[in-house]
Amino acid sequence: MDRKQEILTAATKSFSLFGYKATTMDQIAKIANVGKGTIYTFFENKEVLFQEIVLQMIAEMKHEATNAIKEDGSFQENAHAALMKMLEFRETHQLFVKIIDEEKELRTPTVQQVVQQVEQAIVLFVKEKIDKYIEKGEIRQVNSELVAYLLLKTYLALVNDWNLTHDESLSEDEISTIIQDTIFRSLII
Amino acid sequence: MDRKQEILTAATKSFSLFGYKATTMDQIAKIANVGKGTIYTFFENKEVLFQEIVLQMIAEMKHEATNAIKEDGSFQENAHAALMKMLEFRETHQLFVKIIDEEKELRTPTVQQVVQQVEQAIVLFVKEKIDKYIEKGEIRQVNSELVAYLLLKTYLALVNDWNLTHDESLSEDEISTIIQDTIFRSLII
């Protein structure tokens, strides 16, 4: 495996496990079995390395979501499939959970910035999907950006915030059902 | 005006303006024109004084919301009226805005706790209203607590979070329209 990939893998592992702030460049170098200086021949600095990894994650999310969608499927079934994929994604990709946590707890400026980028990317992606279904005439003509924003915030509230005030987390089924029953349902003509 | 009310007024003013942490008991005493010791003859401590004020605010919110609702009105019009009242309320009662801000920024434990109480009170109130309309058969049989929770989180996202990533805040009309168009609409049979 080439050194750059070695470093990316090591950094992803460490960021996912310890977060941005608690991950040191020395640590990454050690895990990747390279000298620290080597990292800097591939990545300008820690922040850029982090951003590249997060960008990779966003690409993967898009990929997974896109895969879950059937080109000729109805809005209802595709929305459901994509949502379920995103609920799964969360479980396998700890990085997503970790950075949202760190943004809330530690307030690391870099992380805050990156979380914003992620949110923006997700909203844009979802907005485009909504727009497509509006064009198709399958769903109502709504402010697609606002709806996309609302979907993201709802998702995060149910997935991350609910268990802060309640003993047990919501199951994927409960989350899926409530979103289906409210926002998705309201869109269908 | 009696001393207790004088103190409550002064404290409300100071908490609304500076938040919980930045308000000192000396300050409240000075504004209220009483000796600091006097505060402690009416209120056990700073925390209790704060809670009493917030409890008062919750009562007022309930009062306003209840007033906005017509006993024989449809779900649609009452939901809209109550939502508009809450959007107004926010403008006049800076305390609500302030404590939600302080909970996010400063993480003062007392404030965190109190915000939780407020949220719980609101969710319960909204849940009961939803249940009433389910009974009436005007809206679908949904998990009313979850929907109430979702409404609150949506409200807060649109009112507080949107402008963190966008140049201009959403207008009351935009907020009202989107909530109406999504969550409220999905409930109606």
Place this chain on the structure above:
DNA sequence: TAGATGACCAAAAAGGTTTTCTAGTCATTT
């Protein structure tokens, strides 16, 4: 001699200590 390396440095963060501030008390006053 091109690419990798880790000792090195400046700057930031953590840790520890002193000073200031403030919630809450209570002896004195009204």
Place this chain on the structure above:
DNA sequence: AAATGACTAGAAAACCTTTTTGGTCATCTA
């Protein structure tokens, strides 16, 4: 009997010291 504000203990802020860490670059190695 009720109100007060000087007082205190403990919390928070400010300050200084030490350690850590991101980033560099002279040296090494293949």
